[in-house]
Amino acid sequence: MNDRTTRTGGTAPAFRAGPRPETVPLSSSQERLWFLLHLNRGMRAYQFQATFDLTGTLDTAALADALTEVVRRHEAYRTTFADGREGPRQIIHPPFPVELPVEDLRGAADPEEAARAAVAEAVRVDIPFDRLPLVTWRLLRTGPERHVLLHLEHHLIHDGWGFNVFVEELCSLYGARVRGLPSPLPEPAVQFADYALWQREWLRSAEAERQRAYWTDRLDGAPPYFDLPTDRPRTARRRFTGDTLRVTLPAHVADRVRDLARRERVSLFTVMLAAFEVLLHGWSGKDDFCVGTGIAGRVRPETDRLLGMLVNTVALRADLRSVSTFRQLLSRVRATTLGAVQYQELPFDQVVAALRPPRVPGRQPWSEVAFAFHDSPLGAVTMPGLDVAVTVGVTNGSAKFDLSVIAIPRAEQALGAGGDAEREIETIWEYDRELFDAATVAGAARRYEALLDRVAADPDQHLADLATPPEER
Structure with a gap:
């Protein structure tokens, strides 16, 4: 999720180039x-x-x-x-x-x-x-x-x-x-x-303390680990071996999802994350869990053109309790997402340290399943005399999480060749192959596309009906 807000309150130190220490x-x-x-x-x-x-x-x-x-x-x-x-x-x-x-x-x-x-x-x-x-x-x-x-x-x-x-x-x-x-x-x-030095100073600010209070309150009581059913037992030591499945949402489905986002006055990310939460709810039977996401961390304009690792992980709490319909879930996910954008600067490791979850070998608290949205701005990819096509996320046989979905909305990112290809949304399903079979992930990807199509047609459908796979209804 690359949403950004610019917050330069008086409690935050100025960000600029300056003298550097030896280290x-x-x-x-x-x-x-x-x-x-x-x-x-x-x-x-x-x-x-x-x-x-x-x-x-x-x-x-x-x-x-x-x-x-x-x-x-x-x-x-x-x-x-x-x-x-x-x-x-x-x-x-x-x-x-x-x-x-x-x-x-x-x-x-x-x-x-x-x-x-x-x-x-x-x-x-x-x-x-x-x-x-x-x-x-x-x-x-x-x-x-x-x-x-x-x-x-x-x-x-x-x-x-x-x-x-x-x-x-x-x-x-x-x-x-x-x-x-x-x-x-x-x-x-x-x-x-310069950014790394500035961040050290920011972490001592009152604004950092305010963000720490937000996250400890938001995640209080949230289960730190997400027991998504796996094809094989989990081991105490992860080897991070993985594979990817690339699935493209057709233009007609993607456009219907965009239309729903406009009608409900929420972001495309909110709709796609909410549908992903419904998928996970049906898969696991859980109604309170967390989905990790990467957030740009570039809330100040000075960072717009920086190369480097600024991205921060945030835990988005999926609380489906007392929610009946997908439309109601959209409202809840919107509030969760806006809060994460507003309080995105506190490093995730400090959130974990403040909450002190029980440590379990081979587990990652509040971030074992992830949903990322790569819509950061990209101008026209052109070189004189050349047609250029960029493919990101080429697999190297590894996986950061149990399961991670990356959505690349080409129209929003302004990446693509135009026409239907630009309106499509590419999804990359990266999974730990020691936990999941390829067929399991492929089935989840099919159910996810069907879910998006269904909620775009009627967001007032009940979550209980949406979460049940068609073959079980």
């Missing part, structure tokens, strides 16, 4: 991930992969130059991480030229299949976070006018909003380079290290 700390999100990585050595669940399908005349030198300029502009892309006397720290390195290896696959029996195999192999390689680079690119040539650019990035320097900033800057810089023009981009006013 730069991690942001709170980075620090939480740092400890998770040390507890689970070799975990690839927090590496990000995307591909750019490039069709047309590609200037590889210009592409390498554009990537080099992105790295120069953004300290996050030339940062490593290490332990220090006062805890983990960021180490910012000088700019360096990007190496862009080109692998020519035109001699393969099926070049496109060879590219898919090369991507599948490349994404299963661990990205060390104690040495450069934490972001790499690899170019695969499959035809005279066909290339695939593979983007690999560690989550310590990544979030979805920042990736979209990267895409826009890459397109702009490549376009300038092939035309022989200077960079059209202004120099960044702040860097990620």
